[in-house]
Amino acid sequence: MKTVTLKINGTEHTAEVSPRTLLVHLIRENFSMTGTHIGCDTSSCGACTILIDGKSAKSCTILAVQADGTEIITVEGLATAEGLHPIQEGFHLNHALHCGFCTAGVMLRAVELLEKNPNPTEEEIRWGISGNLCRCTGYNNIVKAIQWASAKMQGKELPSTEPVFV
Amino acid sequence: MIAEPFGYSSPQSLDEAYALLHEHGDDAKILAGGHSLIPMMKLRFAAPTHLIDINKIPGLSYIKEEDGFLKIGAMTREVDLEESDIISSRYQIFTDASKLIADPQVRNFGTIGGNIAHGDAANDHPAVMMALDAEVEISGQDGKRSVSINEFFHGFYTTAVQHGEILTEIRIPAASGHFGSAYHKAERKVGDYATAGVAVVIRVDDGGICTKAGIGLTNVNAVPMRAIRSEEALVGSMLSAGDIAKAAQYAAEDCNPSSDLRGDEDYKRHLVSVITKRMINRALERAK
Ligand SMILES: Cc1cc2nc3c(=O)[nH]c(=O)nc-3n(C[C@H](O)[C@H](O)[C@H](O)COP(=O)(O)OP(=O)(O)OC[C@H]3O[C@@H](n4cnc5c(N)ncnc54)[C@H](O)[C@@H]3O)c2cc1C
Ligand code: FES
Ligand code: FES
Numbered sequence: 012m013k014t015v016t017l018k019i020n021g022t023e024h025t026a027e028v029s030p031r032t033l034l035v036h037l038i039r040e041n042f043s044m045t046g047t048h049i050g051c052d053t054s055s056c057g058a059c060t061i062l063i064d065g066k067s068a069k070s071c072t073i074l075a076v077q078a079d080g081t082e083i084i085t086v087e088g089l090a091t092a093e094g095l096h097p098i099q100e101g102f103h104l105n106h107a108l109h110c111g112f113c114t115a116g117v118m119l120r121a122v123e124l125l126e127k128n129p130n131p132t133e134e135e136i137r138w139g140i141s142g143n144l145c146r147c148t149g150y151n152n153i154v155k156a157i158q159w160a161s162a163k164m165q166g167k168e169l170p171s172t173e174p175v176f177v
Numbered sequence: 178m179i180a181e182p183f184g185y186s187s188p189q190s191l192d193e194a195y196a197l198l199h200e201h202g203d204d205a206k207i208l209a210g211g212h213s214l215i216p217m218m219k220l221r222f223a224a225p226t227h228l229i230d231i232n233k234i235p236g237l238s239y240i241k242e243e244d245g246f247l248k249i250g251a252m253t254r255e256v257d258l259e260e261s262d263i264i265s266s267r268y269q270i271f272t273d274a275s276k277l278i279a280d281p282q283v284r285n286f287g288t289i290g291g292n293i294a295h296g297d298a299a300n301d302h303p304a305v306m307m308a309l310d311a312e313v314e315i316s317g318q319d320g321k322r323s324v325s326i327n328e329f330f331h332g333f334y335t336t337a338v339q340h341g342e343i344l345t346e347i348r349i350p351a352a353s354g355h356f357g358s359a360y361h362k363a364e365r366k367v368g369d370y371a372t373a374g375v376a377v378v379i380r381v382d383d384g385g386i387c388t389k390a391g392i393g394l395t396n397v398n399a400v401p402m403r404a405i406r407s408e409e410a411l412v413g414s415m416l417s418a419g420d421i422a423k424a425a426q427y428a429a430e431d432c433n434p435s436s437d438l439r440g441d442e443d444y445k446r447h448l449v450s451v452i453t454k455r456m457i458n459r460a461l462e463r464a465k
Pocket of ligand 3: 113
């Protein structure tokens, strides 16, 4: 067994884990934060995406022991006392989720994307979330939600949240 | 899915890592980005008894031009290649390839050293390295040695890296003169391995004569392969449409694709021919 100490959403956590424990299991099972989902379990779908030291990562493909000493953000850490994170607000207002299974992962991926590229083009958004599969929405509203969050985070005029029928 | 049990160490220096490799014997494995190894361990295609995580060893991640070489540290992540100015201004072949490797989350972790050391003809960097005439630096307790990429891949998942050794650096002859490079692969969807991929590096002199050509092929042979006849068809030529068509035809004839879910053999040969032609033209455009 190995001792792992890490910060999740600003709070320090410690656990004794076997080296084969996956980070996603540590988060969900040891620390009971079930907002991070497991979809494919084969590094493909992105449902398990979290931020590790600011980088989006598939937590089903990282060992818990590798995360020792890191700072992690999960979906539970996006909202603050002041309210929802702009990306959450964007998803809410633009109907960017149906079942919600992919949503935590897509939002965390989008947070890193907007951090690096605050004003992405539609193509850059689509390319930027290419590691996240959504079986429900068809992605168009996810793209709108990220565009909305981008405008909000830069204090720009907010785009319409009227549904677009294509 | 959970891997079989294994031990784990996280050395802080290369010397410590070599000592651990010796201590744990043949069944120990190096853990770099982990994005090839961990999926294989979860599927139990691989079951090392001990992992030696080299992520905490400082000094293995860099991209620099020095002594006539582009030097890339083994632990340099795909995302660092994607975002590097040296790469995007002079070695666009990496920008082309990185964009097509897996997806953004995987590229945040996957390393260039791991991509090559994995020894898989389906990975994209091996063909890129062949086109670029790379040398690989392999280090161990007895010092460092340098191996040409042409002698690096021994077979399926086996490379020149011997037990107790670590791949530490990749060295590429620096771009000079009218130099152009390009990579493309056909994939069924984002994150898929190549149905077929082609890496091309071209140098031309002031008169437009091709003085150097490197062509590497992805996933159309048991080990990463170089299209030697195609390279020979280009060097010394003016790179006319006819010369380029001949090189493309040779690449399609000389590769050995197998029919599988990604396509049958004829289709893959056709792809190799089309992509070879396009990448020679793109590299030539960039060389101007
Ligand atoms: C969903 C998904 C899609 C992918 N798609 C692609 C793709 O399209 N193209 C592509 O090229 N790759 C793809 N990959 C693979 C990915 O790029 C891997 O990250 C890469 O192949 C291996 O790099 P790594 O650093 O993760 O190595 P690891 O997984 O850590 O290691 C791989 C192997 O190399 C050995 N090794 C690693 N580093 C060293 C070293 N420095 N010295 C000696 N041995 C070492 C390890 O012991 C292990 O055997 C994909 C992966 C996933 C999960
Ligand atoms: S559960 Fe991790 S990528 Fe699908
Ligand atoms: S909302 Fe259902 S998978 Fe995306």
